[in-house]
Amino acid sequence: MLFWILLGLVVLVVLWLIATYNRFVKLKNRIANAWAQIDVQLRRRYDLIPNLVETVKGYAKHERETFEAVTRARAAAIQAEGVRDQAQAENMITSALKSLFAVAEAYPELKANANFLNLQEELSATEGRIAYARQFYNDAVLQMNTKVQSFPSNLVANMFGFREQEYFEADDTSRGPISVQF
Amino acid sequence: MFDQIASNKRRSAVLIAAFVLLVAAVVWAVNLLLGRGVPGLIIALVVAGGSALLAYWKSDAVALAMSHARPADSYEYARYHNLVEGLCIAAGLPKPRLYVIEDQAPNAFATGRNPRHAAVAVTTGLLEKLNRVELEGVLAHELSHIKNYDLLVSTLAVTMVGVVALLSDFSLRFLWWGGPRHRNDRSGGHGGPAAILAVLGFVLLLVTPLAARLMQFAVSRRRESLADVSGVALTRYPPGLISALEKLKEDTTVVHSSSRATAHLWIESPLARTPEEGRLARLNRLFDTHPPLEERIQALKEL
Numbered sequence: 001m002l003f004w005i006l007l008g009l010v011v012l013v014v015l016w017l018i019a020t021y022n023r024f025v026k027l028k029n030r031i032a033n034a035w036a037q038i039d040v041q042l043r044r045r046y047d048l049i050p051n052l053v054e055t056v057k058g059y060a061k062h063e064r065e066t067f068e069a070v071t072r073a074r075a076a077a078i079q080a081e082g083v084r085d086q087a088q089a090e091n092m093i094t095s096a097l098k099s100l101f102a103v104a105e106a107y108p109e110l111k112a113n114a115n116f117l118n119l120q121e122e123l124s125a126t127e128g129r130i131a132y133a134r135q136f137y138n139d140a141v142l143q144m145n146t147k148v149q150s151f152p153s154n155l156v157a158n159m160f161g162f163r164e165q166e167y168f169e170a171d172d173t174s175r176g177p178i179s180v181q182f
Numbered sequence: 183m184f185d186q187i188a189s190n191k192r193r194s195a196v197l198i199a200a201f202v203l204l205v206a207a208v209v210w211a212v213n214l215l216l217g218r219g220v221p222g223l224i225i226a227l228v229v230a231g232g233s234a235l236l237a238y239w240k241s242d243a244v245a246l247a248m249s250h251a252r253p254a255d256s257y258e259y260a261r262y263h264n265l266v267e268g269l270c271i272a273a274g275l276p277k278p279r280l281y282v283i284e285d286q287a288p289n290a291f292a293t294g295r296n297p298r299h300a301a302v303a304v305t306t307g308l309l310e311k312l313n314r315v316e317l318e319g320v321l322a323h324e325l326s327h328i329k330n331y332d333l334l335v336s337t338l339a340v341t342m343v344g345v346v347a348l349l350s351d352f353s354l355r356f357l358w359w360g361g362p363r364h365r366n367d368r369s370g371g372h373g374g375p376a377a378i379l380a381v382l383g384f385v386l387l388l389v390t391p392l393a394a395r396l397m398q399f400a401v402s403r404r405r406e407s408l409a410d411v412s413g414v415a416l417t418r419y420p421p422g423l424i425s426a427l428e429k430l431k432e433d434t435t436v437v438h439s440s441s442r443a444t445a446h447l448w449i450e451s452p453l454a455r456t457p458e459e460g461r462l463a464r465l466n467r468l469f470d471t472h473p474p475l476e477e478r479i480q481a482l483k484e485l
């Protein structure tokens with residue numbers, strides 16, 4: 001009789017082990033997917049920029065420095081390696097785009113252009129998407145870290161080498177006050 | 183915020199468990215009075231479950247057809263599409279089909295049996311009257327309904343209401359027309375405890391359909407609060423939804439093609455509401471599919 005009870009307990013423990021291990025695998029993959037998704041959104045932003053520059057150039061040919069700043073920032077971001085460099089390049093794109101839109105304010109025909117308005121909407125939506133992709137990544141990391149730290153799943157984590165992951169944090173420069181210049 | 187979500191989920195789980203207990207009580211009563219409890223339960227489950235399953239499977243087509251929704255073009259409604267896409271990234275959901283309803287009343291609903299077969303519809307009134315962050319708050323609420331499988335939960339509740347109603351109805355009719363069937367010499371007719379139990383069973387059969395209905399409405403209200411808080415967990419920006427709900431409160435236009443049957447799906451009850459005071463008002467509120475707007479706004483402000 002005792003044998004069967006013990007056997008039942010062992011089976012339950014093994015089932016729990018399998019379930020917890022699989023959960024860790026799922027969480028780890030979700031984090032990897034979320035990280036890759038951030039890149040997808042960033043790429044979308046890079047793809048929108050040339051179109052925007054062309055549209056604005058059609059109306060504001062003389063604002064050369066602004067265009068070149070945006071194009072350079074975009075090229076730098078595409079080539080950036082590593083999280084820190086990429087974050088810095090992204091910030092440069094953001095400020096270059098801000099100047100571009102500020103410049104566009106002075107050209108009323110441009111502001112009425114349907115293509116320009118569409119691109120503006122797409123770009124601001126992309127900024128939102130990038131933010132949400134990072135949020136999703138951080139949420140996935142939160143779930144993973146909680147599971148790695150809690151008892152008894154931390155036992156499984158230690159056994160199979162599942163570790164805590166790093167959060168995506170805002171760059172130090174972007175935490176400072178933002179200056180808007182017109 | 184996460185605590186709120188957990189507490190809402192716990193309370194709706196408790197409600198569902200209470201529902202199951204209610205069904206068990208009815209089966210006990212029927213068994214006591216008629217001796218046919220378990221077969222009755224099976225028949226009632228098949229009938230109620232079958233019709234509910236059909237409704238659940240086709241829920242999106244039915245809801246969209248009933249409200250005269252048309253697909254939202256992605257160029258014309260770029261902002262609507264973009265906001266939903268962003269929120270889907272935050273939620274890890276596939277993008278649902280988007281629809282628009284021609285109606286001045288601001289309202290929205292989400293439907294579909296699971297995230298991959300989901301649909302969201304908004305009225306043109308909503309798109310016109312809300313600004314970007316408010317619209318985002320409302321869309322986040324709708325997507326949370328999809329994410330939390332709220333249609334499945336309400337189908338479960340509706341099925342159990344159906345089971346209880348069918349069982350009680352059949353049993354009461356049998357009792358009325360045929361009289362109780364005694365299983366054997368032991369039970370019934372010995373007075374005292376048996377009679378009390380019989381009366382209790384009878385009262386249960388009378389009362390439970392109403393109780394089940396009230397519990398169904400309670401589940402609906404609980405899931406609405408959960409969707410509010412989950413929506414804010416997506417946007418991380420409570421003022422968006424708060425401002426949208428406040429605008430909805432001010433606006434008293436009623437959706438043209440609404441009905442009691444689909445009232446629970448919308449973000450705000452689409453039926454006309456008259457503000458009332460007094461004891462009767464409290465009783466009336468038990469039948470609401472949505473918590474009152476002031477309560478929802480208050481709950482969000484406390485986050």
